[in-house]
Amino acid sequence: MKKKQLKIQTQAIHVGGEPDPSTGAIMPPIFQTSTYVQKSPGKHQGYEYTRSHNPTRSRLEQCLASLEQAQYSLVTSSGMAAITLILHALKHQSVILCGDDVYGGTNRLFSQVFQQTHQIHFVDTTHLGKLKAKIKETKPDVLWMESPTNPMLKISDIQKIAKECKKQKCLLVVDNTFMSPYLQRPLCLGADIVIHSLTKYLNGHSDVVGGAIMLNDKKLYERLWFLQNSIGPSLSPFDSWLVLRGLKTLGVRMKAHCANAINVANFLENHPRVTQVIYPGLKSHPQHALAKKQMDGFGGMISFYLKGGKKESLHFLKKLKIFSLAESLGGVESLIEHPAIMTHASVPKKQRELLGISDSFIRISVGIEDSEDLIADLSQALA
């Protein structure tokens, strides 16, 4: 399938989704097999063992590469596995400069697992001046960032940062999980590697844990594939198939997430029990203009502060009926959580406080239910 001319929503349905050539089945089969029969020793059809290659997984990789406009893609058993593979590809004692407001598990992996083999520094990537100074000071091999960040939804200028990284010969990795390629394509803005937790918007149905890496550098791709095959975190055929299935509705889902989120954000911003709402689509967001320029939509994630403290927050969370209290995000159903106790408990308290993750801070993943019902639910719990 020629992919360049096609729009993203068409790619999501057709790239890697070609009918099965042996039967005409319109949906690709799940190649639920661990091994493949060889004609004679070493004579096979490109498939030897499923840890190394699987046709269902290959279809998913083809589709994801196309969506991020990448040459290569590799899918892994989780988002964390994707990050781990990249860290293994770096030289011993590589310097990593990481955004100060990244996914809690990424912070934990960098500062509690890889801190002995790599040098980790954290930086606010939203301030280009501060970032340049930190790059000068630490001479990083890798800059690791998210935009929007999690959970403060700060936006960083990927294009400007990529230019700076090129000058310093520093690899730029962007975790694009919060946006999905439907809303933002970092490789087109100059990033070297994009990663995803497939668990979130790309699969979209809260029934798979998976990860992905997309890039254009052939040598680095080959190294990452070698590491994946050696270490073993390959995504299973069934999970690969589920993500391929989920991807078919990426465009319609993302549109619905964005439309619902702006309605919910407007409602919260005007509610007397809410002191502040953080959503890139609101004019009150400090980087609303940059968000408008860099993203094709503002996404489905909202953070906000409630009046009061921990007691009021917990009471509010308990009263919700449609929003489920759960970690994770990006599914069709709306989720709500308390980052200080849940997703960001692994971030040291001091750093949490500096970022603003207090006891009255709440994060929502707005699903694709009817937004009137979502607002009514929030309204009764706030009352």
Ligand SMILES: *Cc1c(COP(=O)(O)O)cnc(C)c1O
């Ligand atoms: C969830 C998440 C991850 C980790 O992915 P898993 O699939 O849970 O291992 C990494 N980055 C971001 C931004 C995430 O939201």
